[in-house]
Amino acid sequence: MTLVRFLATRLATLAFVLLAVSFLTYALFVLLPADPAQLACGRPCTPERLETARAFMGLDKSVVEQWWDFLRGVFAGRTFGSANATLTCPSPCLGYSFVRNAPVTELIVGRFPVTASIAVGAAVLWLVVGVGAGAVAAVRRGTALDRGLMIAAITGVSAPSYLVGLLGILLFGFTLDMVPVAGYVPFATSPVDWAWHLVLPWTVLALLSAAIYTRLTRSQMLEELGSPYVRTARAKGLSERRVVTRHALRNAAVPVVTLFALDLGVLLGGTVITERVFSMPGLGALLMEAVGATDVPLLVGVTVFTAALVVVANLAVDVVHGALDPRVRHGGSSR
Amino acid sequence: MTGTTHQGGQPLLEVEGLSVVFDDAATPAVDRVSWTLRPGRVTALVGESGSGKTVSAMAVLGLLPDTARVAGSIRLGAPDGGATELVGASGGTFRDVRGAVLSLVSQEPMSAWNPVLTIGDQVAEAVRAHLTGPSRLSRRAAHARVLELLAEAGVDDPVRIAAAYPHQLSGGQLQRALVAMGLSQDPVAIVADEPTTALDVTVQAGILDLLRRLRDERGTAVLLITHDMGVVADLADDVVVMREGRVVEAASVGELFAAPRDTYTRTLLAAVPRLGETAAGADAAVRPSRPEETAVVLDGVTVTYGGRHPVVAADDVRLEIGRGEVLGLVGESGSGKSTLGQVVAGLLRPGSGRVVVDGVDVARASRRERAALRRSTGVVFQDPASTLNPRWTVAQSVGEPLRLHAALDARAQEARVRELLDLVRLGPGYAGRYPHELSGGQRQRVAIARAVALGPAVLVADEPTSALDVSVQAHVLDLFRDLQAELGFACLFVSHDLAVVERVADRVAVLRSGRVVESGPTARVLREPADPYTRALVAAAPVPDPEAQAARRTARAGAPA
Amino acid sequence: NANAPDPTGGETTAVQQGGELHILTSSTSINWDPATSQNLAITTLGLVERRLTSWRTGPDGTTEVVPDLATDTGTPSDDGATWTYTLKDGLTFEDGTPVTSADVKYSVERSFAPELSGGLGYHKGLLEGGDDYSGPFDGDELDSIETPDDKTIVFHLDSAYGDWPWIVSMPAFGAVPEDQDDIGTYTTDPVATGPYRVAETVEGTSVTLERNPEWDPGTDDARTAGPDSIVFELGQDETVVAQRLIADSGTDASAFGASFVPPAQLAQVQQGPAKDRLVTSGPGALAYLAINTEAEGLDDVDVRTAISLAVDKNAYRVAAGGEISGDFATTLVTPGIPGREEYSNGVNDAAPEGDVERAEQLLEDAGWSGRELRLVVQDDAPNLARAQAIQQGLERAGLTVKIVPQAADVWTETVTQGDGSGYDLTLSSWQPDFPSANGNIQPLFHSSQVGGGGYNLARYDNPEADELIEQATEETDADAAAKLWVEADKLILGDAPVVPLIYTKNSFLHGSKVENFRIPDFPAYPNYLQVSLSR
Amino acid sequence: MSIDRSAEMVGPATPAVTGSPTHRASLWRRLARDRFALAGGVVVVAYALVALAAPLVTRALGVDPYTYDLDALGPTGAPAGPAGGISSEHWFGVEPLTGRDLLAIVVMGSRTSLLVGLGATVVSMVVGTVLGLLAGYFGGWVDWVVARLIDVLVGLPALVFMIAIGAVAPGWFPRLLLLVLVIGLFGWSSIARVVRGQTMALRSAGFVRASRALGASPAHVLFRQVLPNLAATIVVFTTISIPGAIGAEAALSFLGVGVPPPTPSWGRSIGDAVTWFSVDPVYLIFPGLALFGITLAFNAFGDGLRDALDPRSAAPRRRKGGAR
């Protein structure tokens, strides 16, 4: 398959998913017995005012119409209101948030760096920790070390992230006064502060996800270590470390990587709880605001954005997957 | 005779009273075995399939699974006269020994490779394994060396093979690559476990010459595990015969062939098929072969594998197999035999050409027809190890076709499975085992049992006896003929062992780089071959007699094929 | 009343100047547009935007409406339907241009525009022709607002309205210069008239205010403008905020939390050293259990009375955080509202634990069907805790209650829209937008407030009560009005459409450097305008 | 016939292996041999029993998760006395703000939590595995569809959708079932992706081709040939996702999708307890331990199962050194 065709199909996919996601999210608000105009109605709220608000927010139109407007907006941009008092939302317009009185795109662009910082850092951390621990556990299979790592991993999954975050703040933030407890410093402002403020969130998030990676890596490694080619590798007189890393791990990595890209994709869509505990103004927080205020345009915007990230992540999965496993790349040929 | 100069050189490996027992196994896989390996000499380990050859070799390299318990002593002699005990040695000791001192060419090449790395990388890794500091080669240097080694091991297209992944190569190509890897660190001793099973005789001869040269020029010691008496006669200095885990006889090759003492050794030698010994076609008449009714038609079949280096594995092949007829398919490794096999089995759609099996055009067949076809075609794959589900017991694997197609209740099924296992000389004890608990030959027999379970109308047998010792092989071949007589199935019999082919095949087709260069009645093709390549093949086939074999070798050296 | 003792004593005496005040809030953005804001006069917006009138809170907890942009709190015409205001001299925007009555008029008018709905809109229903006016943007004006000259502004109301001075303290009655009005950006950078102006806004993170040099303290007796700058830290988690303020380290020493201290931390603070930095309001908003008077069986006043008696106010208060979270409520008009009267009707003064026997008796006599009652509440932890307290209370009297948690906006929809068929009981609390019994009773019990977004959650519809409410509303004489309101209170509570549970006390934490952090009796919320920092 | 002939010629070619295990028997033996796994299994069963008999247990202990005990609380609503109000009548202490008995809550809560935790996990594992297998094996449009399903699913704001579902689900619909379905159906994407990937690799394995050559139906190949080789992965995901599901149950119960309070559930207790941690840590400890215990048990058991299912792996004992 040529690169061009590959990309073409991928773009088509992307388009499809975004259409589906955006439509579903719009449709959702037919289901949801809550009225986005409620907030815009003000106090005291009269039925008439509710109507005006609805009309202005375009809620009187049918779902499909609203959805269509949204799609048009993405390319053409949108304007609201009357001639000499207009709210403009330049393309790519992912909708206009009346609650926040700002174009959704603007909001997302403002928030994404925060979430990205949290997500990527944490992801790297847990990948290293998780895979490392998993590999060690597999090699030292059945020993105390193995058990220890497993118990640690499980503590990781079963502890609620909110708790871990809070404890982190109490312990490292106040008691030990080692790291700042809250807030986000843009990388541009000061890389050091940036990292410094992110240490806790990274650790907390990593702690939670590292578990599954540890377990998955461990079991995959055990599978691989039992297979004949590992014997061949040993027969060459390779050091055990090389046998484990280059041969067993290389094969064990395939599912891990698959999972990783997906998780990262999702994480980039926002890390609700972590962002809340550490008061990081990321996409997760934004989504929560949107939910709290039934801010449909914002909700749809963030959702679509997240979905896009996920699709890209999956693309990455497939590429990496092919790179890691030739049998997959060659469409599982006759051998 | 060559190698004698090294006679009496102090032993490199001294195995004494070695025993190996696996968990859950009542009897030891290896039972108080003793033998020695001397520098500059080739010791052949022959014997029944499942007699403990591989296991004892693995014990030497410390590569047995954790379920194995090892007893006895294995002493590795060092040049300075000292000796290291390997039984219960530390991982570190083994690491230093493996590859550099003792290298391994393992059985079943197809599962021995890491599926996600290229052949080149894996060999290069071996090249650099023990080199450290300044002596460590650069990647480029290592790669060059790899190509060299591959060429030495008789690989015709090193660049492509090095760049290929295991699943893209033929059994023989993988095996030769394995040999190359075994030589890569010019070890003091090579443990070669069935190094030529998947190789056609010409290539086999090449490999044997290579080993011989190493022995003579570098004084390398070789532990040669094989079931092919021809190979033994060709290369070995000393022979150790094993059976049921014990050594039944050990002697120099001359004595052994001249005056075998043990009865089993005698049966073994007696069972060796010799080229030209069976009056071919003699019993072909007996067989219910009705060539006028064709069961399989290949018409202008062409198969090309894509990829960076496209390969034409089958090039406008035309073949016919009549009902009850056995077509022997011989030819050099990588010539496309397995590919054709898969085409007939319906596992591979040819790029062009017509395939008719059992009267059905595979390309046009409806789903139902195709299902019916599958039911009526049996396949013995070249590499049994990889075609057995690692999580299934022998009984499950053999029982699968029954579950799929025969309406049998559990008991009847179990009975049938035992029957089938017994046909291939595997006792009921093996029913509950997993593939990794079997020897190469045992796995192969499981595969055969599975293939014939439903009494197929068409059988594709890809090197079905490559890993079987001659006695079992003889048995399986008999079985084969009996079944054939019973069921009268048409058979595509792929093998590189001309003697075997001669024994079972009515007609023979010779394949070279995807083309049929010659085909006709077995007798004709093997007695007075027309095509030069066929002639080379016949000339290269080793005979189980040291003297004769030596003579042939010199003759062949004179007249290049 | 836990108000911080005021060293300086007098209201207007200058407070400590300087320092950077931090306000830790859970909200993630600040909306500075007066038309769409629902801010109280004494909080965020008040720091930047002045209105015709404002509120001044005394150290004794009283709250009075005081002139802000205007010279007085307004002079009504004899019929009380026309109110006239005159602007003070020397008022300017942050850019130095003078504030004129036209700017005020425009500010009010734009609040009618559909583009800018969502604010406090009491005036929209009161001003003549307000109902069919839709903002100044397509050129037409609201004739019921006159500006005879740059200093004078006159409001014509449909009918007399005694609390108008409070109405004009709402955000919309500030001043917006038409030529600088861009509705797309006014939310983030308004034109300041108050002591501070918006210096910097970091989306989702912080908003920083700096002094507005054009502001003249002489013209302003509502604001003391202590700190040199004020930083709002946005999107803060309540629990974390509490922890930070307890720790009181770094800039947190000169910070206070804008949201209530959650029950858990409240307990924590009361045990710890931070206790004396905890400020608790007097009894403020009314927390009540609304009984859907239209629901099957609940239309029977005896059943409702039984429910009122079965409720366990004590369990409720504990669930809300114990004694510190409020006093038991007996009336609809909340403490701190002028003219409030304690009274007893034999039900409202039962023991906090309730009177289960009487309740059972009443139910029996009323022949209660024993059907399951749906208690619809918002799905946050505090509300659910309280709901369970109510549930176990009622079940003591053999009433079966099913708690139905709903997301905030779904809840709003269920209880304020449609035919109210979705609930039998619900929990709510009401903080009036201006300190008058009017703001206390009218929105909750006037039949016009049933459904359609109104907050008459009991769906209480009693012509007699409506009559009384309208009468009281039109009364411009405060004392006379107060009497009428008390009457209304008694009348309504007699029908037991709601069960007054507690007058909630709100507790706030502040850092050790924060001074003059006071919470008046109304509203039960700190007065941002007077907070200052010690050296 | 021929067999006999060669028989006396060659003799029995097999060491008489006696009492050779059939694979299933050996599975249990292997499991039983792994003490860690065994312990896990026992604990799991114990939990299950307690959950089933919860009402009896609480009655036997003379506690009840619904009755308030305000006397056990201090003026602030926090449990009176140290250690979360642990006393002779409240062994685990009491819940802040209500004074309900924590022991009773933990015991009764096990019903909700186990049911939801396991139910949801099963749902997502089954859905994920099946879809993953299909996608990986058939590739082409099947794969495309599944992949897109995943994209959309993951892209959607699960939380919001759950609220919506909770709000629109008809009253007669059993809440617990709804909970199980919602959590399950939003949680299958990662397992599906991973299974898909591994299936793609296995598709080309020799034994799969062999089975196909025998005319096995795709169903047979997928579920009999491929699936067993995915056991490890599935076990891991299952054991790991249980605590997640239990946590989600708490969140959703708040959002009105789940079992409304006061029905006890660990998830909710833990959720509440977190905010109380600095005041009343004991409140968190008991529900927390309950959850941790079951998770640990499941993982231990899962590990054992994984090993038992992999014939190549030796029994954990005698693991030292081995052949390296």
Ligand SMILES: Nc1ncnc2c1ncn2[C@@H]1O[C@H](COP(=O)(O)OP(=O)(O)OP(=O)(O)O)[C@@H](O)[C@H]1O
């Ligand atoms: N991992 C294992 N567990 C249990 N039994 C095993 C294991 N590996 C090998 N065996 C048994 O040990 C015996 C010797 O096996 P081995 O592989 O040495 O045979 P072999 O001589 O190499 O035969 P072949 O020529 O067929 O390869 C066989 O009976 C085999 O079933």
Ligand SMILES: Nc1ncnc2c1ncn2[C@@H]1O[C@H](COP(=O)(O)OP(=O)(O)OP(=O)(O)O)[C@@H](O)[C@H]1O
């Ligand atoms: N999946 C594949 N992709 C690319 N090339 C392949 C693939 N499979 C086989 N080939 C190539 O096709 C040629 C024929 O392979 P095939 O396995 O049919 O040879 P063969 O006759 O069976 O050899 P052998 O006797 O060694 O098994 C070889 O050169 C091999 O490298």
Ligand SMILES: [Mg+2]
């Ligand atoms: Mg072997």
Ligand SMILES: [Mg+2]
């Ligand atoms: Mg082949």
